[in-house]
Amino acid sequence: MKILPYPQKSENISGSFCIDGNAKVFCENEFVPQAERLADLIYESCGFFLQFTDVIEQAQIIFAKDAELPAEGYVIMISRGVATVTSATSAGCFYAVESLRQLFNLDVKQTRIVCSDGYIEDSPRFAYRGFMLDIARHFFGLDVLKRIVDLMSQVKLNKLHLHLTDDQGFRLQIDKYPRLTEFASVRSGSEVRTGGESYIDDVPHAGYLSKQDVAELVAYAADRNVEIIPEIDLPGHFVAAIAAYPQLSCTGSVTEVRKKWSVSKDILCAGNDNVYDFVKDILDEVCELFPSQYVHLGGEDVAKDRWCNCKLCRERMSQLKLDSVEELQTHMIEVFRTYLQQKGKTVIIRNDGITASADKRIVSQVWTKVRHRKAARLANSGHPVIISPRRRVHLHHDYNALSLKKTLKTNPYRRVPKSQYANVLGIEGALWTQDVQDEQQLFYLLLPRMDALAECAWNKRHRDFLHRLQKRLALYDKLQLNYNRKFVRKHNENPVADAPQGDTI
Ligand SMILES: [Zn+2]
Incomplete structure (x- = not known):
């Protein structure tokens, strides 16, 4: 089966399907946007337009509804000269079109469409199929984010999590606090790490998403069944905002957006009521901008030295009868x-x-190896979890440290007993950008590992992955995207090893 990610069920049928400029499409009203999208893809590939018809018997491509199918699922039956696409929702129909795009080879120029007959019944393994991009350390704007949404949606990933804020930059317009963009979105230099050495350059780095950018991105992503999840990382990783509003920290002494990458001891003061109000004001605007059901509040790498020595933080602990600074963080998150x-x-x-x-309604994103056991415990005790193992799906790692195969073989259920599988919402890849300075580097690290991530998130079967990957690589060439070409060479040197085993669709 030459579809990536691999479908749940597929079957070959003898016979073949062929359409040219005379082809007609019948479509139920609900799926017209998806049928038009397929028509556009066919036009781009073959140079002819599908004609829409109200007479189902005249159609070679049919879009129909079956409310019983899973929300993001679909069925494709290609037989006796007709391709019938069935889905319950526009999301399922969107994915059916993406599968047809691969089956019909629509990313290359051709004069007509020829494809073997067959049957596909498909739906995702996980409802949460995510990818996180850090746009705080190095900023990537609307054009890059739209391109990433395109790439994600083609392989049926559905959550783009944006790490919007960190010590080194605050990247979201907040009307109530203009210094977050005027001041906190700019740093005067960056740490550069090369061969074990590091130094601070004097090249300014700046950028942020305006409210208009976010609205445009959210709408663009929604059309492609991708939800944009905002992250405001706190109480650590907040130096950029603290530099703009120094009264937010315990000491009030931080006045510069951080240039080094390592963890800062300067965090939000947990004993100051004004800090809570400030964060709530930000969250108000975040909730207005992002319709996602989720808001990510980070929470990692919180050095609590300042809290131990802060009068307000100690008073707050005493009032709340908290035994540890860890519990103070739990309190802050709970607010x-x-x-x-x-x-x-x-x-x-x-x-x-x-x-x-911590409250059981909090979703835990599990990313550290040592905490993997804790992840299992969290899932076992009723916490929903998203699996993001650092050594498997943190895609900024060099390919020598994180191979494509390693990402592909990620087991989201590791150490989780079967009875608790329902608590595993899904899997999310991450790309942190401390050392990623431009688009070329970004796409090289991302591609084709994003395809392996998608395969893993959609289906646990990975047969012929490298073979199916070839169409994706052809698309990257067409789009002139930088990607790791090692896999092309490997396939060309040894095509038999990756050849399909019996599937002809
Ligand atoms: Zn404090």
């Missing part, structure tokens, strides 16, 4: 979780920010 819940939002926190007393 924002409750606030966001009132707005209908679910909070995601990275696993190092979650203690035993």
